[in-house]
Amino acid sequence: MRTLRALAAAAAALTVAAGLVGCGSDDSTAPSPASDRISGTVTVFAAASLTETFTTLGKQFEAAHPGVKVVYSFGGSSALAEQIRQGAPADVFASAAPANMQQVVDSGDVTAAPATFVSNRLQIAVPKGNPGHITGLADFGRTEPRLALCAEQVPCGAAAKKVFEVAGITPQPDTREQDVKAALTKVTLGEVDAALVYRTDVRAAGDKVEGIAFPEADKAINAYPIAPLAKAPNAAGAAAYVAFVRSDQAKKVFADAGFDTP
Template identity: 75%
Template sequence: MRAVAAVGAIALAAVGCGTDEAAEPTAGDQVTGTVTVFAAASLTETFTELGKQFEAAHPGVKVVYNFGASSALAEQIKQGAPVDVFASAAPKNMQQVVDAGEITAEPVTFVRNRLEIAVPAGNPGRITGLADFGKTEPKIALCAEQVPCGAAAKTVFEAAGVNPQPDTRESDVKAVLTKVTLGEVDAALVYRTDVQAAGSKVEGIDFPESGKAVNDYPVAPLAKAPNSAAATAFVDFVNSEQARAVFVEAGFDKP
């Protein structure tokens, strides 16, 4: 395996959900203040849009996000970061927070996601499938194995019998995607929702082994949430039909 490097870049972009309707009021429609949400990097676009919709439905609330690798977010929560809601890209990282006593409610899986090969527009490296990741010629980017997208990649490589030869392993899926959009690598494994969010900057290539590592995304309010009312209302909204429409449009699977 060639030398690896880590870059913590996260690409932030907001996408529309295909509806201009405000969220229907819920039991938490009187909530006010700030709700702090720690969410997996692959939720950047969808949660950014949902935050706007949630604020529109609850004028007294402001949603503040911290997007990053689920493993890193879980560690920050365990160390005492003041958080209202945690949305993870894998049950493993959510369970770590539950085991630490930071979450007492039952986490709910709200979407599922799977990997897709991402290549720069025009596919200059002529990547055709997962087998190319085992070759030394193309430049390859993968997520670090301790984060959900890296763990999923390890599973699909084992299923395909491929020994990957990455040039770089990044701290989260958005950092990997950035390598592709900038043309710094010939191919990478990211979530298919990230390929869709990147638009014309990248092309996606499906592969059959992706079904071997479908990621469940759980969400839950923190037991010591500084704004517990807003936390509960936000989690309810994430699990609403209105939010589901945003996720489906972005390419996520229903739970």
């Protein structure tokens, strides 16, 4: 009888041990820490001038986090800030100027401190071949050329206003656009002889346009802040995306596009 009891006890012990070994195997394949376990969709509101770089970074981010989808809403920073303040669901905001970021900070829609990740400066964009014979910023004070500027409430328009004040020029635009890409489109379509856009937009347009640098641009350099939003539906994804945008990998993408990085 003692022998049977001993055998039964040994068998039970082996069963428990096997169970413990099985648990150990499960732990070895346990998911990575929560910071790496992001999933779902990351919705990013970003300045129009970030369209090309953020699209590239979105693909890289998705490749690094299988199953995650990055969805962008590009536009004028002022319009995006207002949408966020009105309750539009988004995870991250990247502005082309601190002033528009400050609006969402003041409204309580951003609680983490925004971080500057790049800066940019204006350049004159003209159609290929420069049919309007534009030579510099002074041409924006003439009535003859067809000219496009950004609306003053968006960062590229605010920067343009500053450079005109520095240069003592009263601009004579034929149109004011709601974001920098709209102003650039006027140039690529040949609807205007020149537009003030960012140098990164000139580079992104390739051989469709030509860029003319001017010294006053150094007086109105735009800093770009980024921050996760307080009511982000995907807070973990927002934090991971912001960290990625500030990474060395992202800095290379920005530098190749013509941005200045910290």
